[in-house]
Amino acid sequence: MLKSSRASFSLFLTKEDSPHTLSKLDPVESLMPNTPEQTIVNQVAKLARIHLDEQQAESSGKKLEQILGFVSQLEQVKLPEDVTPFFGAIESVNAIREDQLQTSVPREKILDNAPESDGEFYLVPPVF
Amino acid sequence: MTLSALDADVIVDQLNAGELTATDCVQHFLNRIESHNPDLNAFISVSQSALEQAESIDQRRKAGQTLGCLAGLPIAIKDGICVAGQPTTAGSRMLENFTPPYDATIVQRLKSADAIIIGKTNMDEFAMGSSTENSFFGPTNNPWATDRVPGGSSGGSAACIAGRLAPVAIGSDTGGSIRQPASFCGITGLKPTYGRVSRYGLIAFASSLDQIGPMTRTAKESALLMSVIAGFDPRDSTSSKEQVSDFLTTLETPLKGIRIGVCRDHFDEGLDLEVKTKINDAISVFKQLGADIKEIELPHTQSAVAAYYVIAPCEASSNLARYDGVRYTFRAQGEDLEEMYRNTRGQGFGDEVKQRIMLGTYALSSGYYEAYYLKASKVRRMIKQDYEEAFQNVDLILGPTTPTPAFKLGQHTQDPLAMYLADIYTVSANLAGIPAISIPVSPSSTGLPIGLQLQGRAFEENTLLRAAHQFQNTTLWHTTSPSEPWRTQT
Numbered sequence: 001m002l003k004s005s006r007a008s009f010s011l012f013l014t015k016e017d018s019p020h021t022l023s024k025l026d027p028v029e030s031l032m033p034n035t036p037e038q039t040i041v042n043q044v045a046k047l048a049r050i051h052l053d054e055q056q057a058e059s060s061g062k063k064l065e066q067i068l069g070f071v072s073q074l075e076q077v078k079l080p081e082d083v084t085p086f087f088g089a090i091e092s093v094n095a096i097r098e099d100q101l102q103t104s105v106p107r108e109k110i111l112d113n114a115p116e117s118d119g120e121f122y123l124v125p126p127v128f
Numbered sequence: 129m130t131l132s133a134l135d136a137d138v139i140v141d142q143l144n145a146g147e148l149t150a151t152d153c154v155q156h157f158l159n160r161i162e163s164h165n166p167d168l169n170a171f172i173s174v175s176q177s178a179l180e181q182a183e184s185i186d187q188r189r190k191a192g193q194t195l196g197c198l199a200g201l202p203i204a205i206k207d208g209i210c211v212a213g214q215p216t217t218a219g220s221r222m223l224e225n226f227t228p229p230y231d232a233t234i235v236q237r238l239k240s241a242d243a244i245i246i247g248k249t250n251m252d253e254f255a256m257g258s259s260t261e262n263s264f265f266g267p268t269n270n271p272w273a274t275d276r277v278p279g280g281s282s283g284g285s286a287a288c289i290a291g292r293l294a295p296v297a298i299g300s301d302t303g304g305s306i307r308q309p310a311s312f313c314g315i316t317g318l319k320p321t322y323g324r325v326s327r328y329g330l331i332a333f334a335s336s337l338d339q340i341g342p343m344t345r346t347a348k349e350s351a352l353l354m355s356v357i358a359g360f361d362p363r364d365s366t367s368s369k370e371q372v373s374d375f376l377t378t379l380e381t382p383l384k385g386i387r388i389g390v391c392r393d394h395f396d397e398g399l400d401l402e403v404k405t406k407i408n409d410a411i412s413v414f415k416q417l418g419a420d421i422k423e424i425e426l427p428h429t430q431s432a433v434a435a436y437y438v439i440a441p442c443e444a445s446s447n448l449a450r451y452d453g454v455r456y457t458f459r460a461q462g463e464d465l466e467e468m469y470r471n472t473r474g475q476g477f478g479d480e481v482k483q484r485i486m487l488g489t490y491a492l493s494s495g496y497y498e499a500y501y502l503k504a505s506k507v508r509r510m511i512k513q514d515y516e517e518a519f520q521n522v523d524l525i526l527g528p529t530t531p532t533p534a535f536k537l538g539q540h541t542q543d544p545l546a547m548y549l550a551d552i553y554t555v556s557a558n559l560a561g562i563p564a565i566s567i568p569v570s571p572s573s574t575g576l577p578i579g580l581q582l583q584g585r586a587f588e589e590n591t592l593l594r595a596a597h598q599f600q601n602t603t604l605w606h607t608t609s610p611s612e613p614w615r616t617q618t
Binding site for chain 1: 226227229230322323336362365366368428431434435437438445449452453454455456457458459461462463464465466467468469470471473474475477479482483485486487489490493499500502503504505506507508509510512544545548561586
């Protein structure tokens, strides 16, 4: 499901849908087919597994455009060619420890927070 | 002097000397919470066992048993930090009924020191916000003027210290969430170096930026709490093995000869003129204390907010994927698994959280990663390098914590960018991983607190605390509390 969503992810707002479409930030715009009925917000919400009603999608879309417009200033930042990205706030190395058995929180205590369980497993709606 | 006016170190001394019982102390602050929390909404929940624990400490003291260094001291904990058996909501409907089965490491350490957790404080949902208006449990009000925000995301912790509903508190800071509310509420707030304090049991927002720290009235109180909560934790793989400084003994070392950098860019456009004047006045105080003030440059910090609002949402979109209606109490029904996920996350998260998850999802998507996350991470490297170069010539960097004093409730709720710019001076420290502290200076003409930020080299919290303490030894701003009844309008 996720894979197919990603494949169609480039189906964004057309310029008619918004005065500031995200396409100007889109590095591969020319490769993307326009499908007016699929908006960026609904597409992103689908990827993020978040249900939005129509009103939420509209308001969310406006804010998303605004924020993306703001962060697009990063494009203008001139960087030395050899700069390496910094992903973590400390230059950490792999933290390893002895492989020792330790007690863990009992299953019942963990399942106490489950919305639905049978006392042994989490229960979820049908997958198929 | 009433108990509310006492510093935590004095309370601990009085408890140790038998001049005060833990029971009376806890009862005093529980009474304050009962009377004043309806006006502030600083606490989401209050501990049902605090009095019982206080009685037990009094009995152990009477029996001559050895007690921890904070024995009997009440402390408030931000509600994004797990306390076993006590509701921990992170300000979200998603975790409204969540009760952690374990303690965060800092909670365990505070309990080992015999501190008493008095309650859990209000916050922006999952720490995403700068005003505490994004809490599912309603906004917190600023005790200096209840029509104003207390800042965020640790607004409940800041407001409860300013309003004297607890003597000390703990917050967390991802982009300014300890320092910005400390500034808005006129208290002291320290974001330690990344890795200095264990994040185990802190509900994750952006794991490479999050850090837990103290929120107190004085720098000395922050040093006292740091001496308990700082240090390596095998349960947090990013916690540092760097030796922990003795935060308390270095406080009294004079500042003569200390080099303090000031970045003029941080005093330009966007900074409230009154804030600028008060920070300049504070610079004069540091000069009188013997500091050598130098101009420095941090060119890439201008892009810090933009880099932060790519990196933090990206990490959040991944961290918050765990709230799927299966494990953490809240579930909205759906026909199938997919619909259940979408309904749960649609109804369980508030607007700002959904917004940031979607922003992160978008920025990390195939075809966009390079333009957003990778570019932001490269800018992050440059910000870190700017600091490294600056700290070759100075020991501390001084500036305003926030561009304005506390804004009004509702003022920025429809304008995410205006809200994000409240973090303009604070996010860089998180991106670079360095420690920073906010302390109160002279308030505005309308009586609203103004905060000064000091930033230091990694693992040099003791220098920050020492400078803050020396400033507080010669000024009184940190000792002032809002007069009661609190002002409702400004």
